Amino acid sequence: MLSILIVNWNTRELLRACLQSLRASLAALEHEIIVVDNDSGDDSAPMVAREFPEVILLAETCNHGFAAGNNRAFQSARGEWIWLLNPDTEVLEDAPRRLIQFLEENPCAGAVASALIDARSGAVQRSCRTFPTPAALWSQALGLARAFPRSKRFGFYKMGWWHYRDARQVQQPMASSFLLRREAVEDAGGLFDEEFPIFFNDVDLCWRLKRAGWGIWFLPDARVKHWGGAATGQIKAAMIAESHCSLRRFYRKWFRATLSPLVYFATVTMFEFAGRARHLLALRREKKSER
Secondary structure, rough: OOEEEEEEEEOOOHHHHHHHHHHHOOOOOOEEEEEEEEEOOOOOOHHHHHHHOOOEEEEOOOOOOEEEHHHHHHHHOOEEEEEEEEOOOEEOHHHHHHHHHHHOOOOOOEEOOOOOOOOOOOOOOEEEOOOOHHHHHHHHHHOOOHOOOOOOOOOOOOOOOOOOOOOOEEEEEOEEEEEEEEHHHHHEEEEOOOOOOOOOHHHHHHHHHOOOOOEEEEEEEEEEEEOOOOHHHHHHHHHHHHHHHHHHHHHHHHOOOOOOOHHHHHHHHHHHHHHHHHHHHHHHHHHHHHH
16 A cells, blocks of 8 residues: 655645645555645645545644654554655656556665656756765865766765766655655654754655665656745745754764764854854845835
């Protein structure tokens, strides 16, 4: 069985389109759809209950975050296959079948991400990155990745050299459309670490999957339309701050014990400074837009 987990916050119309697209693409598959609504104020939960009675709706009375919402859905899920799907997506063609078939044919693969098609431009979104190692972050901070975006030596973090036209193993794809093998999730210690409520929970999951010996793949033939930032864009400055806090937590969890103190503290200081600068710029833009 395929279990589709969707966590929603104030994206009613996009969620409606997502669920409609699932009806069209899941007809021949045994499946369940679990929607966790994180106390939306736009009547998302009543819409789901009224228009999609086949969906398992878990309506929260407060917003516990993306990670906790997915964990609650995972606790209710019965499927062998766990598909994390954002509410600002629309499933194209037979993407679910292609994703499941890939994992069935590749027993060492613990997860596979679909291609994300930009809903505005129709282009394939650059949705995969390497892990945020010190080398990756310093290459970004020093401008080397921007100067040489297609270089495997300097532009490797955002994989600017890759054209996204072939199936390949990757380190951390976006979890906007991410199919997981239940066995792999259990080997990795569970779905999301709730110390990462919104950001870096997917990076942490991918890190744990790799440590447990599972492969993570990108499959271009499975296509999902993606708007991007529908929920987090509503409070952009706060989300920038949260993103950098989560990066700090990720470094504390996985790198503090393995890096030299000099490299660790220099890298953390660098991205803390960059994060605060980005946060201040976003706050200024928000204040200007309110005038």
